[in-house]
Amino acid sequence: xxxARVLLFACMGIMLCLEVLGAERKVVLxxxxxxxxxxxxxxxxxxxxxxxxxxxxxxxxxxxxxxxxKDLNRIFLQAxxxxxxxxxxxxxxxxxxxxxxxxxxxxxxxxxxLDALSDDPYSVTYMWDDAAAHSPDVKTLRVxxxxx
Amino acid sequence: MAGKLKTLAARVILIGLAIHxxxxxxxxxxxxxxxxxxxxEGFVNDVRKYSRFxxxxxxFEGTVSDHVRAVRLLDSAILGSDGVYAELKDGDTLIRxxxxxxxxxGDYEEDFAFGQHGDxxxxxxxxxxxxxxxxxxxxxxxxxxxxxxxxxxRHRLAIVLFLYLIVSIIALVLLSTRMTxxxxxxxxxxxxxAKGQHSDHLQVDSQLTEIRELARDLESMRSELVGVNxxxxxxxxxxxxxxxxxxxxxxxxxxxxxxETVGVLAGGIAHxxxxxxxxxxxxxxxxxxxxxxxxxxxxQLERVLKSSNRAKSLxxxxxxxxxxxxxxxxxxxxxxxxxxxxxxxxxxxxxSTVELHQDLAADACMVLxxxxxxxxxxxxxxxxxxxxLDETGGAITVLLDRCAVxxxxxxxxxxxxxxxxxxxxxxxxxxxxxxNNLDRIFEPFYTTRAVGKGTGLGLSVVHGIAVSHSGDxxxxxxxxxxTRFRVYLPExxxxxxxxxx
Numbered sequence: 001x002x003x004a005r006v007l008l009f010a011c012m013g014i015m016l017c018l019e020v021l022g023a024e025r026k027v028v029l030x031x032x033x034x035x036x037x038x039x040x041x042x043x044x045x046x047x048x049x050x051x052x053x054x055x056x057x058x059x060x061x062x063x064x065x066x067x068x069x070k071d072l073n074r075i076f077l078q079a080x081x082x083x084x085x086x087x088x089x090x091x092x093x094x095x096x097x098x099x100x101x102x103x104x105x106x107x108x109x110x111x112x113x114l115d116a117l118s119d120d121p122y123s124v125t126y127m128w129d130d131a132a133a134h135s136p137d138v139k140t141l142r143v144x145x146x147x148x
Numbered sequence: 149m150a151g152k153l154k155t156l157a158a159r160v161i162l163i164g165l166a167i168h169x170x171x172x173x174x175x176x177x178x179x180x181x182x183x184x185x186x187x188x189e190g191f192v193n194d195v196r197k198y199s200r201f202x203x204x205x206x207x208f209e210g211t212v213s214d215h216v217r218a219v220r221l222l223d224s225a226i227l228g229s230d231g232v233y234a235e236l237k238d239g240d241t242l243i244r245x246x247x248x249x250x251x252x253x254g255d256y257e258e259d260f261a262f263g264q265h266g267d268x269x270x271x272x273x274x275x276x277x278x279x280x281x282x283x284x285x286x287x288x289x290x291x292x293x294x295x296x297x298x299x300x301x302r303h304r305l306a307i308v309l310f311l312y313l314i315v316s317i318i319a320l321v322l323l324s325t326r327m328t329x330x331x332x333x334x335x336x337x338x339x340x341x342a343k344g345q346h347s348d349h350l351q352v353d354s355q356l357t358e359i360r361e362l363a364r365d366l367e368s369m370r371s372e373l374v375g376v377n378x379x380x381x382x383x384x385x386x387x388x389x390x391x392x393x394x395x396x397x398x399x400x401x402x403x404x405x406x407x408e409t410v411g412v413l414a415g416g417i418a419h420x421x422x423x424x425x426x427x428x429x430x431x432x433x434x435x436x437x438x439x440x441x442x443x444x445x446x447x448q449l450e451r452v453l454k455s456s457n458r459a460k461s462l463x464x465x466x467x468x469x470x471x472x473x474x475x476x477x478x479x480x481x482x483x484x485x486x487x488x489x490x491x492x493x494x495x496x497x498x499x500s501t502v503e504l505h506q507d508l509a510a511d512a513c514m515v516l517x518x519x520x521x522x523x524x525x526x527x528x529x530x531x532x533x534x535x536x537l538d539e540t541g542g543a544i545t546v547l548l549d550r551c552a553v554x555x556x557x558x559x560x561x562x563x564x565x566x567x568x569x570x571x572x573x574x575x576x577x578x579x580x581x582x583x584n585n586l587d588r589i590f591e592p593f594y595t596t597r598a599v600g601k602g603t604g605l606g607l608s609v610v611h612g613i614a615v616s617h618s619g620d621x622x623x624x625x626x627x628x629x630x631t632r633f634r635v636y637l638p639e640x641x642x643x644x645x646x647x648x649x
Contacts (some may be wrong), residue, residue: 042207042277046200074260078272082200084193146275146284147258 026129027075027145030138035121037061039141042080048124049081051092051101056122064116064125065106076126079145114138156331157324164320168313176309183301187294188262195270195289198229203274203285212236212276212283218243225287232269233288238281256288268292330354334363337370346374397562399587404563407590407611414592415470418463425463428456465605468521469592469612478617480640483513483522483570487548490526494544498534501541508548513570514640521613522637528606529574529633536578536631547573550639563620564636572635580627589623610635 029045031037037056044054048063055061067073073085081088095101107113107125114137117123124141132140152158202225211217222234222245235244235254244254256271264270269288276283330352340348350370352363432453439446491506498504515522526546533544551571558564581589581596588594590611595604610633614621618638625631 043204071260078196078260079274082196082274084189084196086189087193142277143275143282145273146282 025147026143027072027079027126028129028132029124029126029141029144030117030132031124031141032117032121033137033139035117035123035139037122037124037141040124045124045144046081049076049104051095051099051103059122062120062123063104064113064123065104066110066113066125066127067106067108068110068113069128072126072128075145080126155328157321157328160324160327161317161320164316168316172309172313176305179305180298180302183305184298187298187301191289191291191294192262192270195229195272195287198225198289199272199274199285199287202234202287203276206236206283206285207276207278212238212243212278212281215243219246223247230290230293231287232290233271233286235286236276237273237284237286239283254286256286262294263291268295327356327359330356330359330363334359334366338366341370341373346370346377393559396560400562403587403590407608410592411470411612414466418466418470421459422463422467425456425460429453429460432456462603462605465603465609466592468524469605469608477518478516479519480514481517481519481522483515483517483572483637484508484548486519486522487526487546487572490523490530491546493527494530494534497531498544499538499541502534502537503543505543505545506547507545509550511550513548513550515570515617515637516640517617517637518613521616525610525613525635526572526574528610529572529635532606532633533574533576533578533631536576540578542577542630545573545575547571547575549573551636553636561620561622561636563615563618565618565638568639568641569619569636570639572637574633574635575630577630580629580631581623581625582627586623586625590621 029040040048040054040061044061045063048054048061049065053060065073065076077083077085077088083091092103096103105116107116110127110131113125113127114135117125118137126144127138129140129143132138153162202221205221206212206218211221218236222236222243225231225234226245226247233245233248233252233254233256235242235248237243242254248254256267256269257265258273259265259270262270268291270291271286271288273284273286276285333352334350337348337350350363350367352359354360354363432449436446436449436453439449487506487508491504495504530544530546536542537544549571551569553561553564553566553569555566558566585596589607591604592608593604594608611621614635614637619636621636622634623631
């Protein structure tokens with residue numbers, strides 16, 4: 001291999017690493033690949049994850065919690081429901097006890113989460129954008145959070 | 149010091165302090181953790197809600213495009229909270245609050261937990277849901293007030309726990325004192341009992357059931373101990389009295405046996421001697437009858453006869469002492485006239501320095517006795533008393549009465565039996581008899597007088613007569629104060645089967 005080619009590959013490698021390091025991580029809202037859902041605004045999303053009913057096409061939209069990643073959970077609490085973890089739990093508990101509203105289902109395994117999304121086209125969840133990009137069973141609805 | 153640490157009170161206090169030394173730090177840090185978590189969680193919840201509320205405002209009111217309104221809202225957001233930074237990032241455009249210092253770069257890392265990154269600012273960015281635009285609300289909130297609140301709570305908590313520790317120590321001291329006070333009272337009472345103060349009651353006023361029951365049990369034991377002790381003391385006293393009586397009786401028994409032995413020996417000798425005297429009497433009297441009165445030998449034989457009479461009298465006394473004197477005639481006699489007759493004789497003999505008193509029973513004092521021996525008995529005792537007063541003078545008192553002898557008296561005088569007795573008392577106020585001589589005065593030929601002033605047979609004969617009449621003689625004497633003889637003779641009809649001999 002000629003020195004010029006080695007230098008070229010090295011430069012490409014360095015650029016790739018820099019791109020990876022400098023890439024902004026994003027948390028995206030996703031639904032099943034076959035879901036008829038197109039978008040949900042921030043208020044609707046909060047309603048869904050606090051247990052209130054949001055309807056699309058006459059169907060109730062369900063929010064599924066992705067608890068597989070700790071950082072992801074923190075971002076969800078801060079950027080989506082805008083509460084501390086304890087307050088969120090208290091709020092859900094209060095809704096369940098006072099109004100009988102079921103709490104959003106929690107999934108700590110990605111496969112189970114994807115299965116649940118596939119089973120119910122009117123369900124949404126959140127995940128890292130790269131994970132969503134690599135999964136053919138989901139479609140991204142919008143960006144929820146974007147890192148610096 | 150080591151001893152004091154081993155007391156119950158010190159142990160209670162030390163154990164209490166040890167428990168507090170372990171529990172108080174746990175309590176302090178545990179409570180502090182709860183307070184800290186509560187404040188921090190509240191802070192995070194508030195800033196997230198506040199920021200979300202502001203983001204909603206920007207989203208729904210569409211104020212992002214209105215720069216002036218956006219700045220006013222960001223200013224309001226800082227003023228309405230502990231915010232220190234607020235800006236909107238709309239693509240490459242920044243809309244920053246006018247209250248943010250100009251030198252602030254806004255180069256903060258986003259926080260997801262209180263105190264993250266150590267810059268004392270909780271920074272968060274919220275993407276706004278505005279179609280076709282990438283707008284992010286970035287807010288920074290000061291963490292220092294919350295940190296200060298936690299620090300203040302820590303100080304308060306430390307003060308409260310310190311006060312609690314002080315109160316606990318005081319309570320421990322009071323509790324230990326309250327616990328040990330009844331035990332100390334029990335200890336004092338027990339020591340008093342150990343010292344012999346058995347009458348001290350074990351009374352403990354305690355609300356603790358165990359101590360109250362312990363005191364009650366100990367009091368029960370004390371009462372039992374007192375009873376046992378009293379019983380033992382009584383038994384010991386009775387045993388001592390019995391020992392004393394036994395020794396006295398043994399002494400008397402030895403004395404009686406000795407007198408018996410001496411009497412047998414002396415009686416045997418007296419008999420033989422009497423046999424020797426018989427031919428002397430016969431041949432001396434015959435020789436006197438055969439010789440003329442003017443013969444010098446006649447006078448010498450008279451002296452021989454006189455000495456023989458004295459020897460005969462001596463032998464008779466020995467036989468009387470040994471209760472082998474011929475044939476004493478025991479008949480019913482009244483002792484009173486015999487005593488009066490003896491006193492008449494005595495009055496003629498005693499000097500004026502000696503007073504003679506008598507106190508004789510008015511009624512007859514009948515006994516079964518040999519009149520002559522009773523007479524001799526009275527005379528011998530009176531003579532003995534008179535001789536004790538010969539030099540100093542004094543008084544002789546003669547008493548005659550009847551008395552009942554009970555079982556107790558019989559235990560001290562084994563020769564007597566329960567029943568009625570005629571008692572003859574001869575008291576003098578002479579020089580008395582010391583203890584050593586008192587045990588031997590009834591021995592024959594024992595005398596404290598000078599040689600030639602007594603044969604030492606008087607009291608021996610008295611003893612022999614009293615014993616031969618089933619009676620006894622007692623003597624009490626105190627040197628310098630006098631002597632008291634009492635003779636007991638069984639009264640006729642005083643008992644069912646009077647023994648004689």
